[in-house]
Amino acid sequence: MFFIMNSNKMFFMFILFFSTLISISSNSWFGCWIGLEINLLSFIPLINNSNNILSSEASLKYFLVQSIASINLLFCIIFKMILMNNFEMNYLLTIMINSSLLMKMGSAPFHFWFPNIVEGLSWFNNFILMTWQKITPIILLSYLFNKNFLIIIIILNSIIGAIGGLNQTSLRKLMAFSSINNLSWMISSMMISENLWIFYFFMYSFLISIMCFMFYMMNMFYINQLFFNNLNYMIKLSLLINFLSLGGLPPFIGFFPKWIIINFLLMNKLFFLTFILIMMSLIMLFFYIRILYSSFMFNYLKLKWMKIFIKNKMMYFINFFSFISILGMILSTLFFL
Template identity: 70%
Template structure:
């Protein structure tokens, strides 16, 4: 019966369930919102009759169910032992861990790249952006600083080295490790200020949206497709601009929120964390530059049967997004000065 509904219906339920979670007055209401979110996202994953989609929906259901059970269990225990502050510290770690598992954060990140590999680009965008909002806001309600500071650093390290160590050929897995890396930055932004987190989340969602739209229109899922096919030079340039913005290279707009976070870290003398964050961003940029360099300079097979049909309106929109990504850093700096 679930498949009789339109995809837009489930997207609306996902949006509505997130609002339930973040506006609830009790932990039980937050848990109900998370469960509605889970049950509405699974039909979107398994809509097409594909073996990878069915496997991804099953894995997603199991991991999210385990995280929800841990969350509910820690809430009940916290209500029983409310007056014991030492035990409350353990419960805060349990609640944080369940939220980290829902987001696909380190050390519970092993399901995230595998599930992302079996999704369409629309579902990839939802999982990398919107599905992180309610767990992160719930995480801010019961923040365990020392525990999450270590998690942030490991997130950034695993996200940066994961692409290099596993030598990824899949673009979806590449985006998954990029999401894990940016999750460390998002957690740090949430620790500093909720307004900074909101700005970072909006800019990150904007960059991921552009990438997913471009890969969806070009029907690209693997790196060798960037090398082999004779694409338009402007399309390759657009992909390069978005990769650089996602990696945080100035003057692209992706550098702006990272610049603010680095300033805060330096002002509060977190030099080691700042060094780790910057070094992992440089590793990510090295990987992106290597991909783009190869796609520009490798020999292209010009196949007569391979054609990419892109409407002029969509192409103009993508170029406008790239212009915003390129000029956004300069304009935002002028605005804040």
């Protein structure tokens, strides 16, 4: 559907997946760095589309940012090898390695490139950027991190992700800030355990894939399109369910991983961090509900040429995923029985 017909894109997709495996299975920092470089060079042909000026600009920006982060990472790795026993320098280099990995995944305060690049990509490329491209940096971050530094980064991610999305009209930028906010939960889960991070990441990818698939299917890029289009009521319901699930509202499945993370953070006595994460989640829910409100309430424009015809098979997919989202809490409580 997105790239299956194009053999070039298939080739680059394969290298993209393969490069992540190189990085996370490498037993040296150099191997990790090589994996990151291959990953960068395979993602650029995927996002570069000669018909779209914005995508060419996005691919160039992405290349520059990732190159700077890679150079910084390589520099720190070499220095760390030279200054093995110097404690003060090691402390500083750990923070620098963390910073370059955070820059690679688009985390605050190195996030300024992220919404700009997201704006120039298709929904499918956005999905890869928000999910698959975060795997390598987070796993490398779990090998070597400074706890106090990461707690500050988590708070920053949470606040910037929530405040930045408030005045956005573009759905892509909104999803980018949502991704920055979710990154704070991901880093928190990574600090607790890698298994918890895998679980949270899987849930987040599942929800993001549904959102990107729905927006791609309806060809939507801005909030006002939601109230210009006379959407099918089932699509509106699916949007409601999946947006609230992404926000982490209790009856839906998106709340379950957040619930576990909150549990562990409280066990580790990180009360202030938990408070910030929960408060910022409320702001996220506010602007998700704002989108849903416009989609549900403004049904006044009856434009004949704006009708959406969706193949039945696709609707079955969406309804099935929405059903999983609703049943999420029932399934999750079964884990505790």
